[in-house]
Amino acid sequence: MVTLEDIADSSLLQKPSGQVAGGVLDRSESNYKSLHTFALEKDRPYQQQFADIYFLRLTKIKPAIEEIATTAWEGTVIGGETAKKVDRVLDVRQGELCWVTGTVYMDMPLKPNILEDVAKDRWISAPTSMQQYFSDDGRDAVMLEDDSGRIRLIGDVLKSFFMVTGCIIAVMGTENANGEFDVIDLKFADLAPQPERWELTEPKSSSVSTQQKKQANAKSNKDEDVEMSDGPSSSSGLGSKKIALVSGLEFSGEDTSYAMELNLLLEYLLGEALDPAAQKELAHISRLVVAGNSIAPEHKTTAEESAEKKAHKKYGYDSRSYNPIPSQLFDEFLSELLPTMPVTLLPGVLDPANSSYPQQPIHAAMLPKSRTYTAIPGTAESGWLDSVTNPWEAEVEGWRVLGTGGQNLDDVFKYVDSDDRLGMMEAMCRWRCSAPTAPDTLWSYPFQEDEPFVMKQCPHLYFVGSQPEFGTRIIEGPDGQVVRLILVPSFSATREIVLVDTETLDVSILKISAS
Structure with a gap:
């Protein structure tokens, strides 16, 4: 320095x-x-749905990930079963070794949820200032979704990578009896050209x-x-x-x-x-x-300063603010x-x-x-x-x-x-x-x-x-x-x-x- x-x-x-x-x-x-x-x-305009961003992101990144996943996993045999590609999350079948590409969604109780705010008639005027969303009590869940559905991901391999809502990944594994996808390996798109x-x-x-x-x-x-x-x-x-x-x-x-x-x-x-x-x-x-x-x-004004400003406020606007x-x-x-x-x-x-x-x-x-x-x-x-x-x-x-x-x-x-x-x-x-x-x-x-x-x-x-x-x-x-x-x-x-x-x-x- x-x-x-x-x-x-x-x-x-x-x-x-x-x-x-x-x-x-x-x-x-x-x-x-x-x-x-x-x-x-x-x-x-702002009338359109926000979910379209995720579909656009998945459409743009999915081809690159699938190319990498195909190269890495095609012909992979585990326990006498050959891994196969499925096009949608909804096509995953219990007990079958397969791999699928989708968007990560983190289900976290501490994460703000706008739908809950609307349902409770609680309107917010600024983004939340919460320091962290994750919790170490096991309540956080990693989900993989596309336009067909959503499935929960489990497995120790997930702990080796950063996971946040919105990243696109491909996962290989099997669905267990609880309807969870046990991940054996995962791939990212890696650096762009x-x-x-x-x-x-x-x-x-x-x-x-x-x-x-x-x-x-x-x-x-x-x-x-x-x-x-x-x-x-x-x-x-x-x-x-x-x-x-x-x-x-x-x-x-x-x-x-x-x-x-x-x-x-x-x-x-x-x-x-x-x-x-x-x-x-x-x-x-x-x-x-x-x-x-x-x-x-x-x-940040004190209570006394706020009261004084309110007293001098005219027509809904205080220029001193x-x-x-x-x-x-x-x-x-x-x-x-x-x-x-x-x-x-x-x-x-x-x-x-x-x-x-x-x-x-x-x-x-x-x-x-x-x-x-x-x-x-x-x-x-x-x-x-x-x-x-x-x-x-x-x-x-x-x-x-x-x-x-x-x-x-x-x-x-x-x-x-x-x-x-x-x-x-x-x-x-x-x-x-x-x-x-x-x-x-x-x-x-x-x-x-x-x-x-x-x-x-x-x-x-x-x-x-x-x-x-x-x-x-x-x-x-x-x-x-x-x-x-x-x-x-x-x-x-x-x-x-x-x-x-x-x-x-x-x-x-x-x-x-x-x-």
């Missing part, structure tokens, strides 16, 4: 180097194409200076013409580029204990607190990705940074965006100072400030990147008795689904034509924001796929940001400390 003190140690109070201080900071050019995988239409690097974009070989970018934004945000090359190269001899990932900035309207660290983070990214040699290293950072929870949670300061502070943070560095902004559960998955981009009206750097309406190119969906998919420096604000992983965490969040990320990749628990316990839009949470292509880099601590892992697939997994820690809790080398996908962690 590298700290800001390590970078600035013995540099701020020393005699300046031979380089000229205060010169133009040459920033590496960002090769970037944001995809619109999770964008929704502005006029979108992975695209080649630079499939959608071409590498750029030039760099853009701070002064040039200010001039460009003053001229209707038109990008400079850049020379195209045939392969990856460093910008202006600066070496490998880096992408900075930060999450959980949580700007607040109240005094916070990490306000100094937020200022130091801004100065670090701007290069204002570093000597010219360190600024040269800093110039390698070609893009900042803000992965959710940029606004702090609302302050809205605090504009957090978004203003975040807007100022971005507006100072944007002239020197492009920013990709994902919403999180705390941010001013829709609460259901996939979250749509934070509206530019929330950021009046920073919206100058957004794309010109009607153009296909991304702006210097790219407000995107959560989840988000893009090609950055030639790599296919998938990122989320953290809700998908936080919800999966509630289903399992484990703290291995990287293992859960790996499981989602091998399930080929970035949000398996949607729409059961993770609120989601009721898709009818497509299921965007299915990973049609395997990412090279998969990150999840707003996590308790940093973590990273490399996983490999059966066809040579390699994926870098990253848990991006919440800055408000850890004061840490993540730096990713765009040539090797190596990861380093930087801690901002004012002490």
